[in-house]
Amino acid sequence: MEGIIVNYRRGRKTQTTNQMIVIIPEHDKEKSLTLVGKTVTYTVSGKKNTQIKGTISAVHGNKGAVRVLFEKGMPGQAIGGVVSIN
Numbered sequence: 001m002e003g004i005i006v007n008y009r010r011g012r013k014t015q016t017t018n019q020m021i022v023i024i025p026e027h028d029k030e031k032s033l034t035l036v037g038k039t040v041t042y043t044v045s046g047k048k049n050t051q052i053k054g055t056i057s058a059v060h061g062n063k064g065a066v067r068v069l070f071e072k073g074m075p076g077q078a079i080g081g082v083v084s085i086n
Contacts (some may be wrong), residue, residue, distance in 0.1 A: 001052065002082070003022040003024040003025075003085055004081070004083075005022055005042070005079055005080065005081050005083060006020075006022065006023050008020060008074070009050035009067060011043050012050060017074060018071070018072060018073050018074065019067050020070065020074055020078070021060050022056075022064075022068050024066065027064040029059055029063070032077075033059055033064075036059070037056060039055055039085075039086050040055065040083050040084070040086075041084050042061050044075070044078075046056050052070055052072065054070035056085070057069045064077070
């Protein structure tokens with residue numbers, strides 16, 4: 001299953017760089033609740049093709065978006081990128 005990174009988790013004046021908001025197509029809030037605890041991997045494009053892993057921690061909003069807690073800070077180029085959910 002794949003999802004799309006929308007933005008960092010943020011407030012009015014702060015931004016948390018290791019937490020991202022991910023939209024999963026064709027999922028609503030009830031379907032997204034079943035994904036809490038699953039692992040997410042983002043592949044950084046480049047020479048090394050490194051992977052950054054994270055876990056889905058909670059549902060974000062009423063449209064089925066989820067909040068993903070990654071193990072380290074995510075680059076800005078990740079916004080709009082595709083993640084795989086296992």
